[in-house]
Amino acid sequence: MTSPSSHRGPLRPPAWAGRNYVLLTAGAIIANLGSHGAMIAAAFAVIETGGGAGEVGLVAAARTLALVLFLLIGGAVADRLPRHRVMVAANALSCVSQAAFAALVLGGEAELWQMMVLSALGGTGQAFFNPAAEGMLLSSVSGAQASRAFAFFRMAMHGAAIGGAAIGGAMIAAIGPGWVLAVDAAAFAVAGALRAFLDVSHIRPREAGGGLISDMREGWVEVRSRPWLWGIVAQFSVVVAVVAAAEGVYGPLVARDELGGAAPWGLALAAFGVGTVLGAILMMRWKPRRMLLAGSLCVFPLAAPSAALAVPLQVEGLIVVMLVSGIAIEVFGVAWMMALHQEIPEDKFSRVSSYDWFGSVAMVPLATALAGPAEIAFGRSTALWGCSALVVIVTALVLLVPDVRNLTMRSQDRVVVPPTEKAPAGDGKESVERLG
Structure with a gap:
């Protein structure tokens, strides 16, 4: 007997990879290809301005400090607003900050304080993006296939990170760090556009809370x-x-x-x-x-x-x-x-x-x-x-x-109704639920 999976075309994802999962994975691959090359490019951009290890460390620390300061706020915002909107806004901030960083480097006018500020803006974007993205991924797969879905997603991210670092290093040697930063800005723009099409209709609307704190x-x-x-x-x-x-x-x-x-x-x-x-x-x-x-x-x-x-x-x-x-x-x-x-x-x-x-x-x-x-x-x-x-x-x-x-x-603790499907009439399961 022919299995249902054998009828899938070569480019069609498996049944457990719904529309949101595919968009999330594609966006993560594109963003990681850009960002892992950009991390190397940022260090070389500082070095090209005459900076040493201390200056490279300050630019990196500015990003980490902003990430730490805003992470908890980012998580609260992502549970209060539609997560895909938080992701798109965070990608837009990262795109603008990297584009400005690239323009300064390409124009030969980058100063240390400017690079620190732009790096901090990138860290702020990451602080809002990471909790929203993880929450979106967790709500986009079913319990029965969660392990496979999470493993494939992480494999795609790691593969893109390896490839992005290798490609970024080669591009820095060939055309300079400024253009690698510009490519990263473009990658954030494309990834954000993909994430704008995520469907959150299957997620139960949030109840009004008492405030951010x-x-x-x-x-x-x-x-x-x-x-x-x-x-x-x-x-x-x-x-x-x-x-x-x-x-x-x-x-x-x-x-x-x-x-x-x-x-x-x-x-x-x-x-x-x-x-x-x-x-x-x-x-x-x-x-x-x-x-x-x-x-x-x-x-x-x-x-x-x-x-x-x-x-x-x-x-x-x-x-x-x-x-x-x-x-x-x-x-x-x-x-x-x-x-x-x-x-x-x-x-x-x-x-x-x-x-x-x-x-x-x-x-x-x-x-x-x-x-x-x-x-x-x-x-x-x-x-x-x-x-x-x-x-x-x-x-x-x-x-x-x-x-x-x-x-x-x-065996299956959470049922996710894919955005393209509807639960049977009257069963009340039109959103993500915890069972049992």
Whole structure:
């Protein structure tokens, strides 16, 4: 017998990929292709104006600071207004800021303060976009196929990030950073246009709330009431920070002093990116029943890159370690999205996501700022072993939370009625619902 899927044309998406999911994935691919090249271009734009490591760090820090300051507000706004409108507005802000950045660089008139302000505007756009986008994605797939949908989406994002960094690096060498920033602005414009066509008719209208502060407080109550949720957010506030310090500060220094320069470190980072794609492919087929337990166990390998740099391993060993850690973190990432999709009410998706994002980025500036003093005080190798130990300790602690060990995937916890379909008359399921 011929299966229904065999009748699909070669360009038709699978049945679980509805219209919103396709638009979200296409927009993410386009935006990531542009933004990952632009991150490299921004650094080289600063260098071309005569700046050094300090100036590059200030421009990057301006973006991160704005992201941290506005994330919680962004989450509250995205749960109050239609999420696709928040996404489009955030993309428009990012497009304008990158276009202005490109114009200054191409005109040879960029000053440090201007680049910092424009970078901060880009971070502000990201702060409003990220919670809205994650909430939109979570509300756009069904429980039965959530794992596959999230895994494919993340695989597409990671693939675009790898490609964008490679293409961006080549373009910077060929035509300069200003044009790469201009391409990123165009990518934001195209991605925003796609997201304008998202359909939110299947999402239950928000009830009137008490105000922005009240909405933020409700989001915090949602996080605080679930030990597995705040436990893992706290865990990753440490994990992301120490990994950023190890790989963003110590990694290039180890590569310079022990591995022969930037090229081996670039290969190791590329191996991590490949690992994330492989991890996403794995999660398209594997649905762990105790999803948070499987995901949390896969955080332990994130301690390995710091340990490998502390030894240090030769390039071949470091590449293997980075590949494995990339696979592992992607298993966690998909499992985490599955848990949020199953357990969090739809009308609070974006606020919970904003606290998640806030926990992940808030300590990064502090960790990277302390990396230098820690190296002076304890030595680079000891500091790296400390990074590795912190990952192991906080991950072991979060496994003490019973819900992290025991939260179980249910067969289908949320029904999403695709925007192109209508629920049977009289059943009252014309919006995303939590069942049971």
